[in-house]
Amino acid sequence: MSDERRKILDMLAQEKINVDEAERLLAALENLQHATNLSPVPLSKGKSRYLRVTVDDKASGQDTQVDIRVPLQLLRAGIKLGSLIPKDARQKMDLAFDEKGFNLDLNNVKPENIEELIEGLSDLTVNVDDAGTKVRIFCE
Amino acid sequence: MILPPAVMRLYIAEGGKKKISIWLPIIIAWPLILALLIILAPIGIIASYIYFRSIRTALLLGPRILTTICALRGLKVNVADADSKVRIYFA
Numbered sequence: 001m002s003d004e005r006r007k008i009l010d011m012l013a014q015e016k017i018n019v020d021e022a023e024r025l026l027a028a029l030e031n032l033q034h035a036t037n038l039s040p041v042p043l044s045k046g047k048s049r050y051l052r053v054t055v056d057d058k059a060s061g062q063d064t065q066v067d068i069r070v071p072l073q074l075l076r077a078g079i080k081l082g083s084l085i086p087k088d089a090r091q092k093m094d095l096a097f098d099e100k101g102f103n104l105d106l107n108n109v110k111p112e113n114i115e116e117l118i119e120g121l122s123d124l125t126v127n128v129d130d131a132g133t134k135v136r137i138f139c140e
Numbered sequence: 141m142i143l144p145p146a147v148m149r150l151y152i153a154e155g156g157k158k159k160i161s162i163w164l165p166i167i168i169a170w171p172l173i174l175a176l177l178i179i180l181a182p183i184g185i186i187a188s189y190i191y192f193r194s195i196r197t198a199l200l201l202g203p204r205i206l207t208t209i210c211a212l213r214g215l216k217v218n219v220a221d222a223d224s225k226v227r228i229y230f231a
Contacts, residue, residue, distance in 0.1 A: 052216060067218040073142060074211040081204045084197050 004029050048072060048139035050124040059132035072121070072139070076114050144170055144206075145213040145230035153225040212213070 005026065012022040055066040085093070126137035146167035153161040181202065188198035217228040 062221045062223075064221040065218070066220075067216070068215040069214065071211055071214040072214060073213075074208065077204065077208040077211040081208050084192075084201055084204060086192055086194075086197070 002029075049119075050140050051075070051121060052136070052138055052140055054134075054136045056134040057132070059130075072118050075118065075121075079114050079117075142207075142210040142213065144210045148230070149227065149229040149231045151225065151227040155213075155223055177206075 008017075008022055008025045008029070011017045012019065017025070025132060034047040049072055051070045051072060053066070053068045053070075055064070057066075122139045124137065126135065128135040144166075148162070148164065148166050150160060150162040150164075151158070160198040184202055185198045188201050189195060192198060192201075212230045215228070215230045217226070219226045
């Protein structure tokens with residue numbers, strides 16, 4: 001039995017909290033432990049191989065689940081391939097991004113910055129848990 | 141060195157029924173594809189130069205496309221909702 005569970009049960013035994021409160025605390029503890037178990041331990045900084053995106057959406061009533069694993073090598077290759085896009089096509093892409101409110105200038109993304117970008121991504125962890133919708137983004 | 145993906149798995153189901161289920165051992169096709177690429181490389185380079193008007197682009201386009209295809213190894217996409225499922229996997 002973990003220390004946290006023991007503390008909650010001790011508080012219940014000492015009538016510091018009632019049964020409903022103990023149940024809520026235990027449920028929250030289980031969710032936290034579950035989320036901690038799911039969080040991967042990175043091999044080491046810069047050794048991540050995949051970008052993982054998981055979405056579990058129960059809020060819309062459709063119970064949608066998305067699990068995408070993208071090799072970081074694909075990001076490297078895609079950025080290098082993108083550097084070959086002709087200038088006029090790249091300008092059109094930048095305009096299209098601007099219209100969508102996405103301020104990304106592809107001219108500034110150079111292959112020599114890829115490793116820095118990937119290293120930054122390796123430290124990225126996003127956890128969103130909102131009313132039946134869970135979104136996780138991390139590198140593994 | 142990254143090897144190209146050996147197997148591609150595509151699965152699409154809708155309304156509980158399997159629509160598409162493909163398991164492709166693309167590793168078998170790679171030697172043939174490589175031979176075709178070597179044969180067609182000069183034509184591809186010339187066509188790329190005519191279209192892009194850049195020697196650098198013409199020479200780098202083919203290898204970078206190949207690198208991108210090789211980097212697909214490990215890509216996994218799973219999307220499922222109440223009515224449909226889509227799974228794409230390159231191994």
